[in-house]
Amino acid sequence: MALCEMKGFLSFLALWLISKRPMAGVEIAAELGRRKGHTPSPGTIYPALKDLKGKGLVTVDKKKRYALTQKGKKELNAHLRYFFATFCDVEEMRSCCGK
Amino acid sequence: MALCEMKGFLSFLALWLISKRPMAGVEIAAELGRRKGHTPSPGTIYPALKDLKGKGLVTVDKKKRYALTQKGKKELNAHLRYFFATFCDVEEMRSCCGK
DNA sequence: TCCAATATATCGGATAACCGATAAATATAT
DNA sequence: ATATATTTATCGGTTATCCGATATATTGGA
Numbered sequence: 001m002a003l004c005e006m007k008g009f010l011s012f013l014a015l016w017l018i019s020k021r022p023m024a025g026v027e028i029a030a031e032l033g034r035r036k037g038h039t040p041s042p043g044t045i046y047p048a049l050k051d052l053k054g055k056g057l058v059t060v061d062k063k064k065r066y067a068l069t070q071k072g073k074k075e076l077n078a079h080l081r082y083f084f085a086t087f088c089d090v091e092e093m094r095s096c097c098g099k
Numbered sequence: 100m101a102l103c104e105m106k107g108f109l110s111f112l113a114l115w116l117i118s119k120r121p122m123a124g125v126e127i128a129a130e131l132g133r134r135k136g137h138t139p140s141p142g143t144i145y146p147a148l149k150d151l152k153g154k155g156l157v158t159v160d161k162k163k164r165y166a167l168t169q170k171g172k173k174e175l176n177a178h179l180r181y182f183f184a185t186f187c188d189v190e191e192m193r194s195c196c197g198k
Numbered sequence: 199t200c201c202a203a204t205a206t207a208t209c210g211g212a213t214a215a216c217c218g219a220t221a222a223a224t225a226t227a228t
Numbered sequence: 229a230t231a232t233a234t235t236t237a238t239c240g241g242t243t244a245t246c247c248g249a250t251a252t253a254t255t256g257g258a
Contacts (some may be wrong), residue, residue: 003114003154003174005244006181007215008106013185015102016192026235034184044216046237056101064224064236073155075102080196082105086112086134093115097179104214106245125205143246145207163206163254 009026010040011048012083018058021069025049058061110138110147112181114167115156121166124148150174 013035023031025045033039040048041095049066052058057072068076087093112134113127115188122130124144132138149164151157156171167175 003151003178004107004110004214006107006111006178006185007110007244008104009185010215013105019195025233025237027152035187036181037184041217042236043218043220043238046235047239048215049236052102057102059138076194077107078100080192081198082135084193084196084198085136086105086108088134090193093179094183094189095185096118099175099180099183105247106214106250108238109245123205124207140207141206142248145205145208146246149207 010044011052012079014045014048015057015072015079016054018066019068019073019076022061022065024063024065029068109143110151111178114151114156114171114178117165117176118167118172121160121164123162123164124188127165175194 010032013032017023017028017031025042028049029040029042029045032045049058051076052066052072055058055071055075057069057075058066059069060066109131109166110124112131113142116127116130124141126131127148129141131144150156151165151171152159154170156168156174157165158168159165184191
C-alpha cells in the first residue's frame with residue numbers, strides 16, 4: 001500500500017481531456033496512462049464515461065468520440081475552481097520538487 | 100453524489116502542509132478546511148497522521164506538532180513529481196478557469 | 199486543585215473509486 | 229464475406245478513503 005494512491009481524479013481528468021478536444025475512450029485511457037504511468041482498465045474508464053454521459057456532461061457521436069456539453073463545461077469549471085482552491089500554492093509545490 | 104469527490108489527497112496535502120512548517124493536528128485540519136471548504140473530522144485527520152507516523156514519514160514532539168522526517172521529505176518529493184506528471188498542464192488548467 | 203474547553207485518539211462502518219474477467223460491438227484486412 | 233484485432237460495455241467484487249460516535253488526554257482559567 002502506497003502512502004496514498006491519489007484516487008478520485010479520473011472523472012475530473014477525463015472531463016479536462018475531453019474539453020481540449022473530443023476523444024474516444026481508448027484515447028482518454030491512453031493519455032491517462034501516459035500521465036500517471038498506469039493505464040486505467042476498460043472496467044474503469046467506460047463506467048466513468050457512462051457516468052459522465054448519464055449526468056449530461058458529455059455526448060457521444062457515431063465515432064464514439066466524447067465531447068463536452070454546455071453543462072459539462074460549467075461542471076468542469078466548477079471543479080477547476082475547487083481544485084485550485086485546494087492547491088492554492090501549486091506554483092510553490094512545483095518549484096519545490098523542481099519539475 | 101457529486102461528479103467526483105476528489106478523494107485521495109488528504110495524506111498528500113497533510114504532508115505538504117507539514118513540510119512548510121511543523122503543525123498540530125487541529126492546525127492541519129483547519130487549513131484543509133480553509134482550502135476545501137470542508138474541515139475533515141477528527142476521525143479522518145488523526146488516523147491519517149497516525150499512518151504517516153507509522154510509515155516513518157513524520158515525527159511528533161511534546162507539543163503534538165508534526166514535522167517531516169528525511170524519509171518524509173523524499174516521499175513528498177516523489178508524490179509531487181507524480182502529481183505534476185498527472186497534471187502536466189496545470190497552468191493551462193488555471194488560465195482556463197481564470198483563478 | 200478542580201472544572202470546562204479544547205485537542206487528540208480509536209473504532210466500526212459507509213461508500214467512492216477502481217479493477218479483473220468477460221462479453222458484445224465495431225473496425226480492419228484478406 | 230469471414231476472420232481477426234480492436235474497441236466498447238457490463239458486472240461483481242475489492243480496497244482506499246473518509247466519517248460519526250465516542251472515549252481519552254491535555255490545556256487553561258477560576
